[in-house]
Amino acid sequence: MPRRTEFIPYKPKIILNKHKRADHWFWTRYTAYPYKGCQHGCQFCYCREQKFSPFDDPKDFAYTIHVKENAPQLLRKAIARAKTDLIFTGDYQPAEKKFKLSRQMLEVCLERNFPVFILERSPLILRDLDLLTEINAHAVVATAFSIISTPDSAYYERIRQMEHLAPSPEKRFKAMEQFALKGIQTGTCMMPLLPELCDTDENLESIIKWTADHGGSFVLASGLTLSDQQRTFFFNVLAERFPDLVLDYEKHYPAGKSYGAVDGSWRRKALKIRELCEKYGIKDRMPRPIIPGDKFATNKRIVEILADKLYQMELERAHKSRLWDYRKAAWAIEDLKQEVKLIYRTMGLKGLQSIENVGEEMGRVVEGLLLELN
Numbered sequence: 234m235p236r237r238t239e240f241i242p243y244k245p246k247i248i249l250n251k252h253k254r255a256d257h258w259f260w261t262r263y264t265a266y267p268y269k270g271c272q273h274g275c276q277f278c279y280c281r282e283q284k285f286s287p288f289d290d291p292k293d294f295a296y297t298i299h300v301k302e303n304a305p306q307l308l309r310k311a312i313a314r315a316k317t318d319l320i321f322t323g324d325y326q327p328a329e330k331k332f333k334l335s336r337q338m339l340e341v342c343l344e345r346n347f348p349v350f351i352l353e354r355s356p357l358i359l360r361d362l363d364l365l366t367e368i369n370a371h372a373v374v375a376t377a378f379s380i381i382s383t384p385d386s387a388y389y390e391r392i393r394q395m396e397h398l399a400p401s402p403e404k405r406f407k408a409m410e411q412f413a414l415k416g417i418q419t420g421t422c423m424m425p426l427l428p429e430l431c432d433t434d435e436n437l438e439s440i441i442k443w444t445a446d447h448g449g450s451f452v453l454a455s456g457l458t459l460s461d462q463q464r465t466f467f468f469n470v471l472a473e474r475f476p477d478l479v480l481d482y483e484k485h486y487p488a489g490k491s492y493g494a495v496d497g498s499w500r501r502k503a504l505k506i507r508e509l510c511e512k513y514g515i516k517d518r519m520p521r522p523i524i525p526g527d528k529f530a531t532n533k534r535i536v537e538i539l540a541d542k543l544y545q546m547e548l549e550r551a552h553k554s555r556l557w558d559y560r561k562a563a564w565a566i567e568d569l570k571q572e573v574k575l576i577y578r579t580m581g582l583k584g585l586q587s588i589e590n591v592g593e594e595m596g597r598v599v600e601g602l603l604l605e606l607n
Contacts, residue, residue, distance in 0.1 A: 409449055
């Protein structure tokens with residue numbers, strides 16, 4: 234008999250997680266989620282790892298859902314005191330049909346003109362397209378759909394089994410198209426690309442083509458991570474259902490290492506993804522959403538350019554010291570309490586070079602970017 238899902242309502246004390254600065258992948262400064270556990274139950278999900286999961290048994294992750302019943306009220310109080318910036322929120326697993334917490338949290342974001350980013354595996358998000366369109370008109374909204382295969386993939390059926398109850402990629406792409414038609418930035422997160430299954434050139438090209446054909450403007454990608462109890466859980470799944478993959482995964486993910494051996498294979502895939510994105514006219518980086526009326530918009534645009542250059546340099550195997558020059562400069566511009574263009578206007582190049590962690594050489598780089606943006 235299939236195991237039934239158990240819902241456990243509770244009232245946490247906090248809902249909004251604040252980070253020092255925006256990350257360089259999704260550009261989010263805050264996170265706020267209405268549930269713990271996920272009924273989709275994708276068998277490769279990193280959220281089963283000990284540092285993320287509230288469950289001692291990783292099997293419970295898909296069947297015991299902790300419902301943060303006071304999430305909207307907590308969010309209203311938290312963002313009333315928070316600096317306006319992009320918040321990573323929303324969770325459209327089947328529980329959302331019953332509890333509607335994601336929608337209530339979006340209503341709070343609309344009240345406060347707070348910008349939103351949502352990464353989703355379900356077309357249920359379309360239920361709230363009206364609300365997200367309204368938020369996008371007053372603040373900004375960006376969305377992405379987690380998709381790691383298409384029906385064209387040679388391993389599609391295997392991958393779908395590992396996605397458990399997640400709706401089909403075809404439905405996710407159709408949802409993406411609806412968001413694009415509403416003028417909302419959207420794209421694909423190929424996360425995680427499962428070795429030996431998702432990372433073939435054919436599958437990568439198919440996902441990127443489907444993304445472009447359905448209005449997506451970007452594709453982000455990362456590999457599978459396996460650690461502690463999640464590694465044990467996933468290897469048990471392989472042994473039971475896909476035993477022919479066990480030896481390959483033991484090679485990629487030796488015991489005691491979360492990311493497997495560093496063999497350059499991910500760099501090769503990332504370069505292929507960049508090449509394919511250029512072919513189909515989209516990006517392999519997510520454009521940074523700019524909040525209307527943000528007086529630090531130029532700062533954020535420069536940070537985006539520096540972060541994109543940093544990623545490119547990583548793929549080109551630039552020296553670590555050079556990478557750190559760009560990383561620290563991006564952080565420094567992000568942390569500025571002044572408009573960088575005002576510093577340049579009043580103090581010139583020396584003003585840029587005097588910014589902590591920017592210095593002489595990166596000051597000239599920032600100057601060049603300012604001149605290009607103007």
